[in-house]
Amino acid sequence: MSIASNLKHIRATLPKEVTLVAVSKTKPVSSLMEAYQAGQRIFGENKVQEMVEKHDTMPKDIEWHMIGHLQRNKVKYMAEFVHLIHGVDSLKLLKEINKQAQKHDRIIECLLQIKIASEDSKFGMSANDAETLLNSDELKSLQHICITGLMGMATFTDDTIQIQNEFKFLKQTFDELKPLETANINLKHLSMGMSGDYKLAISQGSTMIRVGSSIFGERNY
Numbered sequence: 334m335s336i337a338s339n340l341k342h343i344r345a346t347l348p349k350e351v352t353l354v355a356v357s358k359t360k361p362v363s364s365l366m367e368a369y370q371a372g373q374r375i376f377g378e379n380k381v382q383e384m385v386e387k388h389d390t391m392p393k394d395i396e397w398h399m400i401g402h403l404q405r406n407k408v409k410y411m412a413e414f415v416h417l418i419h420g421v422d423s424l425k426l427l428k429e430i431n432k433q434a435q436k437h438d439r440i441i442e443c444l445l446q447i448k449i450a451s452e453d454s455k456f457g458m459s460a461n462d463a464e465t466l467l468n469s470d471e472l473k474s475l476q477h478i479c480i481t482g483l484m485g486m487a488t489f490t491d492d493t494i495q496i497q498n499e500f501k502f503l504k505q506t507f508d509e510l511k512p513l514e515t516a517n518i519n520l521k522h523l524s525m526g527m528s529g530d531y532k533l534a535i536s537q538g539s540t541m542i543r544v545g546s547s548i549f550g551e552r553n554y
């Protein structure tokens with residue numbers, strides 16, 4: 334199957350309120366351009382340097398999403414263009430994003446990553462910590478970021494019930510936090526679901542899915 338037909342197939346199954354982020358990490362620009370030519374404009378990368386290089390060479394109407402765990406010292410390289418940062422899990426990181434966004438006179442959208450998986454390896458904050466952060470006075474002073482939603486990754490398992498429960502929990506957290514609207518909080522995106530579980534994620538209320546291998550094929554690390 335070609336990238337274009339994979340995309341077409343996936344898009345055909347998506348409700349119109351669900352945004353598709355094409356996760357292109359490790360893939361060459363030629364593959365991304367195939368997706369671009371098939372109409373895809375939102376790409377997700379998990380390494381800053383790789384995203385910067387692709388941004389430099391590709392058309393400028395692309396929205397670049399950072400989906401990976403982000404180190405604070407890398408924020409400056411993408412602050413000029415990154416559209417949405419999915420994996421934010423601390424106030425410290427938010428402060429750095431705010432500082433770098435200010436230099437470019439931008440407001441950078443961020444999603445708080447909530448830990449929903451049972452594995453230790455997945456990053457993210459607890460729902461309680463997210464609530465505390467969203468209510469903090471320190472957050473209010475960050476005028477160059479906007480928290481526009483939540484993101485989560487389910488456990489890597491065949492147990493569909495477990496995955497479903499994890500997504501359910503994230504959606505519930507999203508619904509609970511949604512009323513907290515301020516100048517820099519506007520929770521509209523719920524980023525959950527990847528190639529293996531995006532249908533389940535959508536059935537549980539996802540509004541943004543991050544799909545890589547089902548579009549571009551398996552990755553060889």
Ligand SMILES: *Cc1c(COP(=O)(O)O)cnc(C)c1O
Pocket residue numbers: 356358379400401486526527528529543544545546547
């Ligand atoms: C790689 C990655 C994806 C996409 O994974 P696929 O299984 O290839 O669809 C989604 N989200 C995050 C955070 C990733 O790192």
